[in-house]
Amino acid sequence: MKGMWSCCQLMSKEHANVDAGKPAASKRGSDTQFLYLESLASQLTGWSDPQERVARALRDDEFILYRQNIIPLMAKSGERPFLEILVRLQEEEKNLTPPGAFIPIMEYYNLMPALDRWIVDHVIAWCASRRPETQTLCSVNLANSVLADVEFADFVRERLAARKLSPRLLCFEVSESDALTKAGARFVTKVKAMGCLFAIGSFGRGGVAFDSLRKATADFIKIDGSIVREIVRDRVAAAKVQAIARVCAQKGIPTVAESVETPEILNRLREIGVSYVQGFGISRPGPLSEVA
Numbered sequence: 001m002k003g004m005w006s007c008c009q010l011m012s013k014e015h016a017n018v019d020a021g022k023p024a025a026s027k028r029g030s031d032t033q034f035l036y037l038e039s040l041a042s043q044l045t046g047w048s049d050p051q052e053r054v055a056r057a058l059r060d061d062e063f064i065l066y067r068q069n070i071i072p073l074m075a076k077s078g079e080r081p082f083l084e085i086l087v088r089l090q091e092e093e094k095n096l097t098p099p100g101a102f103i104p105i106m107e108y109y110n111l112m113p114a115l116d117r118w119i120v121d122h123v124i125a126w127c128a129s130r131r132p133e134t135q136t137l138c139s140v141n142l143a144n145s146v147l148a149d150v151e152f153a154d155f156v157r158e159r160l161a162a163r164k165l166s167p168r169l170l171c172f173e174v175s176e177s178d179a180l181t182k183a184g185a186r187f188v189t190k191v192k193a194m195g196c197l198f199a200i201g202s203f204g205r206g207g208v209a210f211d212s213l214r215k216a217t218a219d220f221i222k223i224d225g226s227i228v229r230e231i232v233r234d235r236v237a238a239a240k241v242q243a244i245a246r247v248c249a250q251k252g253i254p255t256v257a258e259s260v261e262t263p264e265i266l267n268r269l270r271e272i273g274v275s276y277v278q279g280f281g282i283s284r285p286g287p288l289s290e291v292a
Helices: 013-017 031-045 050-059 090-095 103-106 112-128 152-163 182-193 211-215 234-249 263-272
Strands: 062-073 082-089 138-141 170-175 197-203 218-223 255-257
Touching: 050 103, 062 112, 082 090, 103 112, 112 138, 112 170, 112 211, 138 197, 138 263, 152 170, 152 182, 170 182, 170 218, 182 197, 211 234, 218 234, 234 255, 234 263
Parallel strands: 082 138, 138 170, 170 197, 197 218, 218 255
Antiparallel strands: 062 082
16 A cells, blocks of 8 residues: 555665666566656656656655554454554645655656665664654555565665664565565565564455465455455455455454445444454544654
8 A cells, every 4th residue: 555545875876776767677668658657647746757756756855654553453462553654755745646646657667676665764763763662563565576676675674673673563565466476475484584574465356365374474464445345235245354354363363454434344344353454434644753
């Protein structure tokens, strides 16, 4: 949920210049894609040169961290609220630009690894600045391209060590399909080995299969909002959520229902037995800096 649709020293020369500012390898030479993004950026943001604009945003530290609360649905021992981390561009706040309009552009120019480094570094700094009793778990949704970045896990380890922060305050979320790739599996093994948590996001979006529960040692399963939004009026959607919650409960994996927007959905999720909920019906996103 990056950019709310859910860089600095970090961009060392080797990270800032390896393919940064170029389209991702699979998209290079795609004139149609380039023209589409250029047109989209112009209409949504007024940018005449989207590549230069997002690169400058990274150089000049123009991003803002937002958060959305994730709260336990049942009063169970050990279940505490935590936060999903979102990112916005300062310009979006000032000019009422649609949230996350920059994300497709950064993906096209292969700048997401640099942005995710910026996010992780600033989240770690924010956690470290708080008193131990007010520190909370933060979940960061990673781009697909980061999973193949062999240096990312080492970067996380170094930043945690520099701030003397517990790795269990960081949870990395990747999609179900990405978690099952070789790159995804390697990434999960690395971050779990250092003590960070791992969440499978968008679970059930393309149908419900449980291979990812068997192959990936997830700490949370996030049920896709497209299913959650339908559980009151669609018996099939409700049955899917109930099946996911039941299997995860048997395996000891907490579930998080995304996109909870109404009291009726919340009550149904409580009946089903989902562990956590998030969405506009629970709390709206706000600046991370304003968390008490």
